[in-house]
Amino acid sequence: MSTANLDSTVDADLQAQMAHGAEHEEEDHRLFGFIVFLLSESVIFLSFFVGYIVYKTNATDWLPAGVEGLEVREPFINTVVLVSSSFVIYFAERFLHKENLWGFRTFWFLTMAMGSFFLYGQAVEWLGLPFGFRDGLFGGTFYLLTGFHGLHVLTGVLLQGIMLGRSFLPNNYAGGEFGVVSTSLFWHFVDVIWIVLFILIYVWQ
Amino acid sequence: MSNATLEAVSPSLQPQPGAPDNWRRFFSFSTDHKVIGIQYIVTAFIFFLFGGLLAMVMRGELITPEADLVDRTVYNGLFTMHGTIMLFMWTFPMLNGLANYLVPLQIGARDMAFPRLNAAAFWMVPVFGVILTLSFFVPGGPSQSGWWAYPPVSLQNPTGNLINGQSLWLLAVALSGVSSIMGAVNIVTTIFRMRAPGMGWFKMPAFCWTVLSAQMIQLVGLPALTAGAVTLLLDLTVGTSFFNPELGGDPVLYQHFFWFYSHPAVYVIILPIFGVFSEIFPVYARKPLFGYRVVAVSSLIITGLSLIVWVHHMFASGTPGWMRMLFMFTTMAISVPTGIKVFAWVATIWGGKLRLNTAMLFALGGLSTFLFAGITGIMLASAPFDIHVNNTYFVVGHFHYVINGAVVMGFYAAIYHWFPKMTGRMYYEGLGKLHCALTFIGINLIFLPMHPLGLMGMPRRVASYDPEFAFWNVLASLGGFLLGVSTLPFILNMLSSWAQGKQAPDNPWRAIGLEWLVSSPPPHENFEQLPIVVSAPYGYGSDEPLVANDPAHKPTHDLTEGVSP
Ligand code: HEM
Ligand SMILES: [Cu+2]
Numbered sequence: 001m002s003t004a005n006l007d008s009t010v011d012a013d014l015q016a017q018m019a020h021g022a023e024h025e026e027e028d029h030r031l032f033g034f035i036v037f038l039l040s041e042s043v044i045f046l047s048f049f050v051g052y053i054v055y056k057t058n059a060t061d062w063l064p065a066g067v068e069g070l071e072v073r074e075p076f077i078n079t080v081v082l083v084s085s086s087f088v089i090y091f092a093e094r095f096l097h098k099e100n101l102w103g104f105r106t107f108w109f110l111t112m113a114m115g116s117f118f119l120y121g122q123a124v125e126w127l128g129l130p131f132g133f134r135d136g137l138f139g140g141t142f143y144l145l146t147g148f149h150g151l152h153v154l155t156g157v158l159l160q161g162i163m164l165g166r167s168f169l170p171n172n173y174a175g176g177e178f179g180v181v182s183t184s185l186f187w188h189f190v191d192v193i194w195i196v197l198f199i200l201i202y203v204w205q
Numbered sequence: 206m207s208n209a210t211l212e213a214v215s216p217s218l219q220p221q222p223g224a225p226d227n228w229r230r231f232f233s234f235s236t237d238h239k240v241i242g243i244q245y246i247v248t249a250f251i252f253f254l255f256g257g258l259l260a261m262v263m264r265g266e267l268i269t270p271e272a273d274l275v276d277r278t279v280y281n282g283l284f285t286m287h288g289t290i291m292l293f294m295w296t297f298p299m300l301n302g303l304a305n306y307l308v309p310l311q312i313g314a315r316d317m318a319f320p321r322l323n324a325a326a327f328w329m330v331p332v333f334g335v336i337l338t339l340s341f342f343v344p345g346g347p348s349q350s351g352w353w354a355y356p357p358v359s360l361q362n363p364t365g366n367l368i369n370g371q372s373l374w375l376l377a378v379a380l381s382g383v384s385s386i387m388g389a390v391n392i393v394t395t396i397f398r399m400r401a402p403g404m405g406w407f408k409m410p411a412f413c414w415t416v417l418s419a420q421m422i423q424l425v426g427l428p429a430l431t432a433g434a435v436t437l438l439l440d441l442t443v444g445t446s447f448f449n450p451e452l453g454g455d456p457v458l459y460q461h462f463f464w465f466y467s468h469p470a471v472y473v474i475i476l477p478i479f480g481v482f483s484e485i486f487p488v489y490a491r492k493p494l495f496g497y498r499v500v501a502v503s504s505l506i507i508t509g510l511s512l513i514v515w516v517h518h519m520f521a522s523g524t525p526g527w528m529r530m531l532f533m534f535t536t537m538a539i540s541v542p543t544g545i546k547v548f549a550w551v552a553t554i555w556g557g558k559l560r561l562n563t564a565m566l567f568a569l570g571g572l573s574t575f576l577f578a579g580i581t582g583i584m585l586a587s588a589p590f591d592i593h594v595n596n597t598y599f600v601v602g603h604f605h606y607v608i609n610g611a612v613v614m615g616f617y618a619a620i621y622h623w624f625p626k627m628t629g630r631m632y633y634e635g636l637g638k639l640h641c642a643l644t645f646i647g648i649n650l651i652f653l654p655m656h657p658l659g660l661m662g663m664p665r666r667v668a669s670y671d672p673e674f675a676f677w678n679v680l681a682s683l684g685g686f687l688l689g690v691s692t693l694p695f696i697l698n699m700l701s702s703w704a705q706g707k708q709a710p711d712n713p714w715r716a717i718g719l720e721w722l723v724s725s726p727p728p729h730e731n732f733e734q735l736p737i738v739v740s741a742p743y744g745y746g747s748d749e750p751l752v753a754n755d756p757a758h759k760p761t762h763d764l765t766e767g768v769s770p
Contacts, residue, residue, distance in 0.1 A: 029318040036424065
């Protein structure tokens with residue numbers, strides 16, 4: 001094939017596409033890939049939710065002996081803190097976008113603090129509960145769901161720590177903000193999962 | 206391009222992945238998709254031989270009605286490890302290898318979207334392969350609960366050790382899932398975002414369509430299996446009660462988790478092989494793929510339907526009647542898009558000028574075994590019939606016709622077809638045809654007798670049986686040994702052709718496709734300039750060019766300046 005027929009066969013649309021496609025930014029791929037990953041990850045939670053619903057609706061004696069139910073007040077406060085942190089992280093991202101690094105760091109740190117508060121609250125709740133992991137399907141699903149979600153919160157906080165540290169490297173975010181954008185996306189994901197979890201476990205008793 | 210230009214390319218500083226002179230790179234953490242593809246395929250093939258060896262011990266046991274060759278518990282371990290190795294260590298990695306090698310070349314990309322993730326995903330395969338193999342050596346031996354690992358059988362743990370065959374099995378399967386998810390994210394991103402300029406969806410080869418559809422299944426299904434495996438592991442090690450009926454758990458829920466993934470998984474397996482058929486038939490029949498667009502889209506329809514048929518594996522698990530009806534219907538529905546593909550291939554071959562070399566023969570053999578398996582599949586889809594033959598050799602016959610018939614033969618077809626591209630050498634036709642004949646005869650000899658056996662009522666997963674079943678079992682065992690022997694000409698052919706075969710031209714089959722426009726083997730990063738695709742694939746018999754430039758050479762024209770780095 002000679003290059004002579006290029007002009008005739010390549011139309012303007014294609015030329016534009018070529019110019020655009022030439023420097024496929026790696027960043028774009030990473031964000032796309034990360035979203036694909038999150039969608040897939042959400043199916044694990046979905047499976048756990050479905051399992052929980054099946055167990056709960058079929059159980060004859062759901063609560064282990066001596067257990068009355070779950071206290072909702074503290075978990076509710078925890079929920080409010082975690083859900084609000086989704087807004088806080090959004091502002092942090094906006095600051096970074098406007099290249100206001102200290103604004104970014106302040107709000108980003110605040111998110112981390114709220115996430116840590118959530119984890120602390122959850123630990124306190126776990127320690128005060130009268131049932132364990134092996135106390136029937138109720139105990140099993142409760143610790144599995146909250147524990148698996150808690151692991152995600154912990155991951156989120158650790159990722160935020162890394163991104164915070166990286167903001168002190170000179171010019172780190174000049175080339176793009178993939179790390180921050182994806183961490184924040186992950187955080188929203190963890191939040192949404194928690195809302196479903198809260199409804200399933202605490203509201204529907 | 207001619208051989209002269211090949212000569213001009215090879216001595217360049219970029220080594221060509223696949224050429225025999227630099228085999229050491231296959232033992233490195235290379236991020237080149239072609240190296241990784243071959244790494245996957247060779248590693249998987251070694252496990253294929255291992256799994257095959259286990260199968261031959263089993264066939265040795267079954268050649269007589271008594272359990273004499275191996276102990277019953279050993280036999281349980283053998284079929285469990287055979288099934289697990291064949292699926293998680295052979296089939297999935299092998300298909301990932303084909304996808305890795307071919308997809309970037311076929312869509313006109315220089316590599317996968319995430320080359321390092323790609324290498325990491327591959328290197329997990331030997332890791333979990335070793336973990337699984339180690340379970341032969343722990344006290345109590347490997348898992349004996351079959352590749353399903355249904356509780357309560359899988360929860361027994363007679364030795365009481367924390368590290369036992371079953372927990373290692375679960376660990377290996379979970380790691381395999383992580384590796385597959387990493388691969389799936391990579392492949393899906395690559396296909397969505399890195400197609401060459403001009404390659405719209407309906408200019409993409411059918412193989413890439415099937416790979417995309419298969420990997421989407423992985424993304425949706427695997428997490429469910431992971432959820433099931435993690436909870437089973439907790440039951441086994443921590444003592445929770447999710448699936449343990451003694452403690453109030455629900456073992457059938459595990460079956461749902463398992464089959465929600467593992468039914469779609471059979472389409473993860475067969476779809477890329479459908480893709481291979483769609484690539485190979487047009488080349489050797491010299492005709493365009495019949496109904497290309499429909500064939501392409503039917504893969505996606507299969508993806509969708511495959512997610513709603515899983516309960517056909519549980520017709521006999523106390524499943525309520527309405528569920529049986531529903532899933533019987535969806536299962537039958539999924540054979541429609543599958544049937545469309547079969548018709549398209551037949552129509553492609555029909556009236557074509559057939560070139561019956563090894564790749565084409567394997568593809569035809571794979572198509573015929575698939576057809577047979579599809580028919581037994583539809584029989585099984587009907588709940589009343591299934592309840593009759595559930596857990597008998599009929600089911601074993603059905604799925605081996607697909608997995609050992611269509612998938613293994615399709616794999617061989619792909620290897621012969623792309624061998625010249627991968628290595629730059631031609632294989633020996635004679636040895637290839639011998640290999641094909643032995644394989645085809647072996648497969649039918651071992652798996653055909655399983656159907657009458659199943660109808661007579663011989664249960665699967667037993668080490669001994671009633672003497673009335675002996676005749677068919679002897680035949681099957683002989684077929685099994687023949688199948689084992691059939692790998693020898695293949696291995697001989699591959700090794701000797703790779704080392705000293707005739708130099709392959711860039712396009713030995715006069716095939717149409719981006720991978721055939723570059724040298725054999727393709728250079729590092731594949732294309733000097735990204736191809737500009739201007740027509741649909743499979744343009745056999747038309748003189749429309751596939752691309753508007755020559756991707757194997759540096760651009761000489763202003764227009765393409767922006768394309769090459
Ligand atoms: C026309 C399409 C197909 C239909 C209608 C179909 C139907 C079925 C049904 C109903 C069963 C359950 C039998 C039982 O356990 O009682 C089954 C088992 C099985 N099928 Fe298929 N099938 C089809 C294609 C395939 C394909 C393409 C593959 C693999 C690539 C496959 C692999 C399997 C496997 C592995 C099992 C048995 C799993 C086990 O019990 O260990 N099938 N099939
Ligand atoms: Cu199935």
